[in-house]
Amino acid sequence: MVLMRQAGVTLVSVGIFSWALLEPREGEHDFGWLDDLLDLLHANGIAVDLGTPSVSPP
Incomplete structure (x- = not known):
């Protein structure tokens, strides 16, 4: 994060x-894991664009 x-x-x-x-x-x-990541980003003042999860890359 630093x-x-x-x-x-x-x-x-x-x-x-x-x-x-x-x-x-x-x-x-x-x-x-997603909850932990969102909490960490929020605590560090970083906004999130939450994407739609896909099964695999196109």
Whole structure:
């Protein structure tokens, strides 16, 4: 986070192509890593553009 702030980062896109992490097994959802990341970014004053998770890159 320190390097991001020093570089002047104020907005990041997250969650794109992340479906495999959000649903590691069919019917089982895990948002813990995303919650932690959003909390960390918010605590450091970095805005979030939350993308629509896709299964795989096009």
